[in-house]
Amino acid sequence: MDARHIITRLRDRATLTREELGWFAQGLADGAVSDAQAGAFAMAALLNGLGDAGRVALTLAMRDSGSVLQWDLDRPVLDKHSTGGVGDCVSLILAPALVACGAYVPMISGRGLGHTGGTLDKMEAIPGLRTDLDEGQLRAVVAQAGCTIVSATAAIAPADKRLYAIxxxxxxxxxxxxxxxxxxxxxxxxxxxxxxxxxxxxxxxxMTTPEQAQALACALVDTANAAGCPTTALITDMNQPLAPDLGNALEVAAAMRVLTGQTGGRLLEVTAALGGAVLAGAGLAEDTETGAQTIRVSIADGRAAEVFGRMVSAQGGPTRFVTDWARFLPEATVIREVKAVQAGFVAAMDGHALGLCVVALGGGRQVEKDRIDPAVGLSDLVELGTWVEAGQPLARIHAARPEAAQKALAQVSDAITISDSAPDLPPLIRDRITG
Structure with missing residues (x-):
């Protein structure tokens, strides 16, 4: 086998075999496949698809391209993953809440992709905190704190590490x-x-349409269950950012406000629903509603925040982060308000454009090796359905330079639609997919 042959077959819409996909995944891991070939494979897969069997085969091959962790613990090992949105910092809240509810959570996360933020980038906005732990360090943090949020080590799914960046x-x-x-x-x-x-x-x-989201949720649940991992998916609404803050340090602050009981809202609602589903699936709650309430209680009584603090300290961050988090997070030097040009209801938001605005400010990557400025982004974003008067703030821009803030003013204003009519808002939890 060779990469050119496999890419050509995929380009021509042939069905790739398990052996071909296994070879390609191993080639990603050991360097036998070049970056150019990986990019060509990714484009052919995007355009032509792999089919159900091919998707399962590639998933397992990429898993088996490196180490697979084994655990000998007295509580279930659980996790959560989001397909990506804007203002989505649920992982920072849910991981410690699950630990407070009786689970271990070794969360292997990723960096920002396209217009969406990455959990690792958010965690690294905390001074001193490391996400690049080896397996021994990962196990030590899980033993100490109950959870960890880290990047995949060189030994875990190395095929994905290369393909993800490409x-x-x-x-x-x-x-x-x-x-x-x-x-x-x-x-x-x-x-x-x-x-x-x-x-x-x-x-x-x-996945901008419900049909696309349904297809992805079913593919994920079917594939994970076929691999022996009990999995549930929730389809949640992302027609506006989940938190009112976008950007790495700003989203850490949003998560901390929930963990310390200062706010709740949509961010807490999604966190509780996801937590309830996985707790029920693991037998740690009688049903999903009971599980969701258990998550809420773990946050309200401070246990989740305590776990988060232990995790931050164990990963090299400040030992008193939870009690004094605002002092530790970086702040932008330029802050500007985006004001409504007319009165009306906030009728629509272009979340993709808002995410790209944060990237342009320096809060994400336009090319793979870009350095992120953790302080920049948007805060205090109005919610859909809100009535605003002319001149009322719609958001605040956090930038490193005045000219970047000025450019963002127009981008944010263009991304928010003001109308005389209130919008019909879909439910936040739109559907549930089980195996």
């Missing part, structure tokens, strides 16, 4: 097959006993 810069992020294989290869390599997936749909999601 997808971000080759316009192939949206491939259903590659999204499925990328998410699940890392999750399955973590040795999970249960998984819940947050599949986003709407203007700020990769």
């Amino acid at each position: 997808r971000d810069v080759t316009g192939t992020v949206e491939s259903l097959d590659l999204i499925t294989a990328s998410i699940l290869s890392k999750k399955l390599a973590a040795g999970l006993q249960g998984l819940v997936l947050d599949v986003k749909t709407g203007s700020g999601a990769f």
Whole structure:
């Protein structure tokens, strides 16, 4: 076998065999496949698809391209993953809440893709915190704190590590097959006993229509269950950012406000629903509603925040982060308000454009090696359905330079539609997919 032959067959819409996909995944891991060949494969997969059997085969091959963790613990090993949205910092809240409810959570996460933020980038906005832990360090943090949020080590799904970065810069992020294989290869390599997936749909999601989200949720659930990991997916609305803050340090602050009981809202609602689903699936709650309430209680009584603090400290961050988090997070030097030009209802938001605005400010990557400025982004974003008067703030821009803030003013204003009519808002939890 060779990469050119496999790429050509996929280009010509042939069905790739398990052996071919296994060879290609191993080639990604050991360097036998070049970056150019990986990009060509990703584009062919995006355009032509791999089919159901091919998707499962690529997922398992990418999982098996490196180590698969084994655990000998007295509580279930659980995890959550989001398909990506804007203002989505649920992982920072849910991981410690699940630990407070009786689970272990070795969360292997990714960096920003396209217009969406990455959980690792958010965690690294905390001074001193490291996400590049080896397996021994990962196990030590899980033993100490109950959870960890880290990048995939060189030994975990190395095929995905290469393909993930290449997808971000080759316009192939949206491939259903590659999204499925990328998410699940890392999750399955973590040795999970249960998984819940947050599949986003709407203007700020990769899957902009409910039909696309349904297809991805079914592919993820079917593939994960076929691999022996009990999995549920929730389809959640992303027609507006989940939190009112976009950008790495700003989203850490949003998560901390929920963990410390200062706010709740849509961010807490999604966190509780996801947590309830995975707790029920693991037998730690009688049903999903009971599980969701258990998550809420773990946040309200401070146990989840305490776990988060232990995790931050164990990963090299400040020992008193939870009690003094605002002092530790970086702040932008230029802050500007975006004001409504007319009175009316906030009728629509272009979440994709808002995410790209944060990237342009320096809060994400336009090319793979870009350095992120953790302080920049948007805050205090109005919610859909809100009535605003002319001149009322719609959002605040956090920028490193005045000219970047000025450019963002126009971008944010263009991304928010003001109308005389109130919008019909879909439910936040739109559907549930079980195996």
